[in-house]
Amino acid sequence: MRGNEANRVISVSQGGLYHCRGGRGDPVYYTEDSAAVTIQKQVLAAVKLQHSWSQIFTGETITLRCKIQGGEGKVWKYEWTAPNTNSPPTSSEYRISRVSVSHSGDYRCWGSSDYLLTGWSDAFRLTVSSSKPRATLTAQSSVIPAGGSVTLSCSVEGSAGWKFDWFRRDSVSSKAQLMRGNEANRVISVSQGGLYHCRGGRGDPVYYTEDSSDVTVRETLPSKPTVTLQPSWTQIYSGETVTVRCEIQGGEGAQWTYEWRAAKLNTPPTSNEYRIIRATESDSGGYSCRGRRDYFFSEWSDIITLTVSYKPKAKLRADNTAVPVGGSVTLTCSVNPSSSSGWKYYWYRDEKSSEALTTQDAVFHSNGQISVSQEGLYRCRGGRGNPVYYTEDSQSVRIGKTVTVSGADSSSSPVWLMVGLVCGVSLIIILLLLLYRCRQSKCADKPPDVIYSNIELENFGNKWKHHKAEQSAVYSEVKTGATEDSLMYAEVKQPKKEKAKKNKGIHKYSLHG
Structure with missing residues (x-):
């Protein structure tokens, strides 16, 4: 490392096996080498979890790794401290298969290689959850x-x-x-x-x-169901029974479950029918539906609006209040509003009768009209649906009978008037002649007689207007009788057609005996 150093002290930063010797003189004389001294360099070790997640669940397989800083290329010997283990590994990895809660705790490691040595790493805290997670x-x-x-x-x-x-x-x-x-x-x-x-x-x-x-x-699905009403009228009255039906075109034979949207459905049905028994005003509103089958839905249907109104009353109308001789009166029954439909009509005569009229009692025309020829007190009501829902009874209408003699058409009245006048005058003349002859012959010794003749001529009315009987008949009456005086009266009366002419056609003839 170093030679011929005067300083007997040096500093080293590398681990290894060190020895020294001394030397002096020239030529240099060397001492024996010193005993070798082993110097180990301490480096840092750290325990790392191989995975990027820290939350570990029971049953997972995990690997802890002891990483030594700057220890690359060296052959290391490792030691571990870990909970719940009697034979920790001597390699850099600590693998735990099917980890359990008992593996939770602190893990440390250290390593040595030749003249390198680590200290114990900082503790790595492993936490294992007891339950398997659910996605x-x-x-x-x-x-x-x-x-x-x-x-x-x-x-x-x-x-x-x-x-x-x-x-x-x-x-x-x-x-x-x-x-x-x-x-x-x-x-x-x-x-x-x-x-x-x-x-x-x-x-x-x-x-x-x-x-x-x-x-x-x-x-x-692209199909859209249709909501229909059974019966088919949208104007419903309080107390009626109506069925709302969901129909899916092309869905016949499939097992559909239905969903409903409605104003008053706390527990909507799952069938294709929603039956409303004794409907009330609260059932009014819009109804729509859709069907589902397996994992398919239809679209929502268009909304159909149901209107529930108060119970209606039938209305009875007669074209006449008197039955003409040999004729009949037409009665018409209806339910308002006219937009409501589906009605059949039931007819009754007399107040206490609960039996509806039959074809033996009246002639039935189109729905809502009958012809009757019997007098009486008539009423009607409407009914529809199954079970039948009835309206309130109509007001009663009294039908009477007319006894009349129908004459010719009113346009021929002047002709008949002239005929009547001629006949009347002729009759008076004949009576006067008879009276004169009677007085001249057989009646001379008898008490005076009086002969009255009273002829009234009335206009012939239209033969169909039987309700004006006082202007549509001719009455003639001849009365004879005895009085104290021998008198004869004759009177012809024409009907009063106008105030200006009220005295025309009235002629009185008097003969005093």
Whole structure:
């Protein structure tokens, strides 16, 4: 290292086997070599975990490594101190297969090589968790839109270094199929419905987490269901029974489960029918549905609006209140508003009758009209659905009968009036002649007689307007009788058509005996 040094003291920074000797004179005289002195250089040692994660789980395989700074290229001998071990290794690695909680604790190492020596390293604290971790799978959405995709994310809480395996199955009973394996990316996109789960894996050999819980992802089919009402009317009244039905075109024969959106559904049904018994105003609102099958969803249907109103009352109308001789009256029953539909009508006569009229009692026309020829007190009500829902009874309408003699058309009244006048005058003349002859012959010794003749002529009304009987008949009456005086009266009366003409056509003839 050094020679002919006057200084008997030197400093060295390298480990090794050192000896010295002295020399003097010229030529130099050397002493015997000194005994060898071993100098070992101390370097730093540190325990490192081979993996990049510090959270260790039961069952993993781990490797601890003793690293010596500047010890490259040397052959080292190692010593370890560790919990729960009677025979620590003498190599730079401390490998623990299927680690358990008992392996938790402080680990130290030191190494020696020729004239190099380390001190004990600082303690490395190993913590082993008692439970095996479970992966967590989350979905951006549980429904894939038509033609779209959803994002799935897999994670293992509180630890690192994982790669992920992805699995899918078509049903609960089918076997899961590996979609992707050893994926460094914890996020994937899927466009197919199914039952998905994932797991994490790390290390060599690979240590796997517990499988995540299943996540159901349903694919939206392009078909859109239709909501219909049975019966088909949208105007529903309080107390009626109505069925809302979800129909999926092309979905016949498939096992669908249905979802409903409605204003009043605390426990929505899973069938394709929602039956409302004795509907109330609170059942009013919009109804829509969709179907799901395996891992497929239909789109939501368009909304159909149901309106529930108070119980309606039927309305009865008659085209006449009196039955003409040999004729009939037409009755019409209706339910307002006119937008409501599906009604059948029931007819009753007399207040206390609960038996509906039959074809023996009336002539039934189009729905809502009948013709009756009997007098009485009539009422009606509407009914629809199964079971039948009835409206309130209508107001009662009384139908009477008319007894009349129908004459000719009113346009011929002047002709008949002239005929009547001629006949009346002729009759009066005949009566006067008879009376005169009677007085001249047989009646001379008898008490005076009086002959009355009273002829009233009325206008003939239209034969169909039977309700104006006082202007549509001709009455004639001839009365004879005896009085104290021998008198004869004759009177012809024409009907009063106008105030200005009220005395025209009235003629009185008197003959005093």
